[in-house]
Amino acid sequence: MSDPHARPSLGERLFGAAPSRRALLGTAGLGAVGLALGSQVLAGSTAFAADGAAPRARVPSDDVPHTRTWMSWPSRKSVWGRQLGGVQDDIALIARTIARYEPVVMCAPDDYSVREAQDACGPSVSVIGSIPTDDLWMRDIAPVFRRDGRGGLQAVGLNFNGWGRKQVHTDDAHVAENVAHLTGLPFVRADFVGEGGGIETDGDGTVMATESSLVNKNRNRGWSRDEVEAAVLDAYGADRMIWVPGIKGKDITDDHIDVTSRFVRPGVVLVQLPPDDRDDAWARDAREQFAVLSGATDARGRRLRVIRVDGPDTVRSRRSDFVDSYLNFHVVNGAVIAAQFGDAYKDAAAKRTLEAAFPGREVIQLDVDRLMAGGGGIHCSTMQEPLP
Secondary structure, three states: OOOHHHOOHHHHHHHOOOOOOOOOOOOOOHHHHOOOOOOOEOOHHHHOOOOOOOOOOEOOOOOOOEEEEEEEOOOOHHHHHHHHHHHHHHHHHHHHHHOOOOOEEEEOOOHHHHHHHHHHHOOOOEEEOOOOOOOOOHHHHOOEEEEOOOOOEEEEEOOOOHHHHOOOOOOHHHHHHHHHHHHOOOEEEOOOOOOHHHEEEOOOOEEEEEHHHHOOHHHHOOOOHHHHHHHHHHHHOOOEEEEEOOOOOOOOOOOOHHHOEEEEEOOEEEEEEOOOOOOOHHHHHHHHHHHHHHOOEOOOOOEOEEEEEEOOOOOOOOOOOOOOOOOOOEEEOOEEEEEOOOOHHHHHHHHHHHHHHOOOOEEEEEOOHHHHOOOOOOOOOOEEEEOO
16 A cells, blocks of 8 residues: 555544544454454555565455454434434344354443343344444444455554544544454555445455545545545555446435445446336436446456346335435345345345345345434444455
């Protein structure tokens, strides 16, 4: 990665203003392991050898085998208000479901929240209080885990700044580095400001993202798209960036791509499209993503195969900001954890599509309406740690 001192504006973007949200450890006793093994901050030249002799570090795709899934317990009424209890129920349901397939570590901000989360999640989930958090969106606040090419992992921090300082992130801004310290992984700080939910990777050299969430003055002020692209490719160990325009200012994330478009495997993507009679900004955005990706090629020169997923015609929630995404799923060892919305026909069709896309994995659909009424979903609330 490039010299972090070459862009003095990075420190300004991260810390220039007061923050203002939206070995396996096993499934028990993570706190007893005492994992403060220390981590080192690596310069990019160490991660990517300039002489080409060292293997290249790369963020793998979501479907590789996992060591565990990281999650965060929602605890702040200042963020969630009267919705907090329902959101906690949904997070506990997601955690218990994932724990049937792989270990889950739930971070909680204080002793009371640790007890509350453990009671809700049960003994199959490890709840720890050593990594405090402000909110639940672990996809955006946790490190992106990168295989170093030598059989090890690195934890890459994307400099979370509250989605452009839209929400308090005093603790969330430090989760990535704290996870690295707890696990003993080397910590690498990316040169750009972004979130894990804003960038999709196929693990084979290609990434995709919305311009609205990265080429944005609230994250990377003064940067051109080419500069952002170079920094993202560097952090992910990728060769090609596919951009879709996205939407600025309509939601807290400025339109993360993981709600609408997801890689299945190299050369294959899923895109969710709305019902034909919808013509709001999000519907137009989804159709544009489908069109762009249908004409795109990846780092290997393959024309992308785009699989259409039809969004639900009806949902149970009446919230205007409800995220009705079948594609905000989390891939785990042996399963895909996705949402359902009470539209029996479309729910079943989406399940069949996911089963075909991920053969050999069980597709579990959950009612997590309370969470998705808060602007995010199952993928947004989880972060996988791959095996090295």
